[in-house]
Amino acid sequence: MDVVGAPAASRAKSKRWARHYRTLLQLSDVAIVTTTVVLAVVVRFGVTTDAAVTLAGHAIDYWLISALVALAWLFAIGAYRTRDARVVGVGSAEYKRIVAASLTTFGLLAIVFFVLKLDVARSFFVITFPLGVGGLTASRWMWRQWLTRQRKFGHYLSQAIVVGRRRDVEYVVRQIEKKSGAAYRVIGIATKNARESYQSIDGRSIPVVADIDNVAAVARELEVDVVIVAGQPAGGSHFIQNLGWDLEGTNAELVLASRLTNVAGPRIHVRPVEGLPLMHVELPQFEGGKHVVKRAFDIVVAGGALLILLPLFAVLAILVRTDSPGPALFKQERVGRNGRTFKMLKFRSMVTTAEDDLEGLLAKNQGAGVLFKLRDDPRVTEIGRVLRKYSLDELPQLWNVLVGDMSLVGPRPPLMREVEQYESHVRRRLFIKPGLTGMWQINGRSNLAWDESVRLDLYYVENWSLTGDLVIIWRTVQAMKQPTGAY
Structure with missing residues (x-):
């Protein structure tokens, strides 16, 4: 504590x-x-x-x-x-x-x-x-x-106080705590009319160090490095302005956790006009030169990877065929960009009657939202468990990337029955091609809550960049070494 x-x-x-x-x-x-x-x-x-x-x-x-x-x-x-x-x-x-x-x-x-x-x-x-x-x-x-x-180990972290409404504070603290590489260590929170000494967030007790009206004084007393304002606190822009003034003369930085949760920094530009700071938010573009570059990158990398991995493909195909009767590859209809369907390839990791057996397992679903997931799915073969754990079953999707059905990085390719249950805003996932890997795969996969999966995918759809894709690919390689949520 x-x-x-x-x-x-x-x-x-x-x-x-x-x-x-x-x-x-x-x-x-x-x-x-x-x-x-x-x-x-x-x-x-x-x-x-x-x-x-x-x-x-x-x-x-x-x-x-x-x-x-x-x-x-x-x-x-x-x-x-x-x-x-x-x-x-x-x-x-x-x-x-x-x-x-x-x-x-x-x-x-x-x-x-x-x-x-x-x-x-x-x-x-x-x-x-x-x-x-x-x-x-x-x-x-x-x-x-x-x-x-x-x-x-708690070293080289900036000590922070998070300020705002309780719901916003809890969300920001969870996001900071979830990433071991985050730059902050939250040592206290401040909320309006705070009456409790501690607030429990995901099992961690965090001190309630201040009422929202005396944040600056407490920040000065505790000598914190950062004061993070979560969401839009009571008092709005006037509160933030006054807090900035009150923090002058201290070593603390003022950080705003923007409510524009799906807008990345490069899409935000501030343009002052006669003392009025106007925040310009670029609308996401789903066509144009940037997408041409992404497609060229997909073709080069997928084509090269297929040639290099051919021996591995042959070995895995033999193992799949030897482990259980049936073909080495499994084809399944998935929904791609703009709702267009395509046949996605995978190494078969289940018995050949898997689709017919699904009806009897729906009541045991452990997946989030519209996803069906079962940690100990009886349809998965012995070699299939290994393939799924290290995501080797998904390697044939490089062919889907090469022919243009998918991209190397993008949202998870959904099934038609999942898309039929989408809320209207979730359909924005279909504005770009689904990916062999993506934000979902590097942030916990099946362990993620449905709302968090949607949030990550929509963030990617609107803010992707080639540099960001390279980072995701690198993190995917790292995640394959220590798989989480793959079953």
Whole structure:
């Protein structure tokens, strides 16, 4: 159980984590940038101190130019705030900023080298740029793994108070607690007319540290790092404005958990007009160039994966046929984009009479919402349990991706009987192609509540990006190693 009066030493430690972690990242960045720049010089001139280029008839030391390149790159990495505590450890923004800073640096350097007619750009672009970007990205990923492990033990977390109506507070706390890599540790909550000392949320007792009217004073007293406003509290924008004023002079940040729950950051733009901040929310687009790129990515990856995995397919097909009578592949009608049906392929993981046996099992359904799931389904074969646990039964869907029925990433492909029970808003899942993997698969699969499954799918439908798809694919590979909710 958490105690409100945390020791001062513990609070001081939580405030030092960002500075300490930023220093580690900075040292890592300097080492990688320096190494790749030096490597470019050595590859071109060998190990020598006499390397030089000519500018306006004057010889300029190549090592001096290399040092300027390294300094410019490190300056850009800092200027793009790639080590900001708001982006490190969570999401893809950190990686995007690294790539953007590198592209900006080398783009400007290319222009400068061209204008000054310095013959130095080739080695930097061929060696330094790709190795440097790869090294920086890989190092950030490794540091993130270390940070995630530390956070599982309660280290390197910003201490937070969550403020708002009880329902909104509970939702925000659950979302933070659900992710081991989340940046916050909730040490207290504040609600209107609070009368209880503790609030139980999913078995964890969290102190009610303040009434909504004295949040700033308590935040100052507890020396918290973050005050999170959940939803729209009583008092609305005036409350948020006053809370921001009251928090001035403290070390606490003010964070708003927006009620635009299905709108991702890149779709939100703030445009001030005569002191009035207008929030522009881009409407989701379901056609256009971005979808063409997604389709091209699907074809390349699915085609390559099918060729590479052919030997594995042959082995799995033999195991399925040997384990129980019937074909190796199972075809089932699923609903795709805009309600169009298609035959989805899977390695058969059930007996051949599975569809006929379903009627007698409906009363035992353990699935959420319209889904039928049974943890110990008697129709599943022995090899089928293994295939399902590690999602190997779904590999033939790469063919569905290649021919255009599905995408690598997207909402779960539903059955027609499920679609017939959809509420109107749930049908938005059908605005894009279903996916071989997606938000559902990496967040618990069959263990998810139906409302949460719908929320994740709708969020993806409206906010997907190619970078986000790459992150989901990576997390899918990780999830296959430690499967959760797969049965």
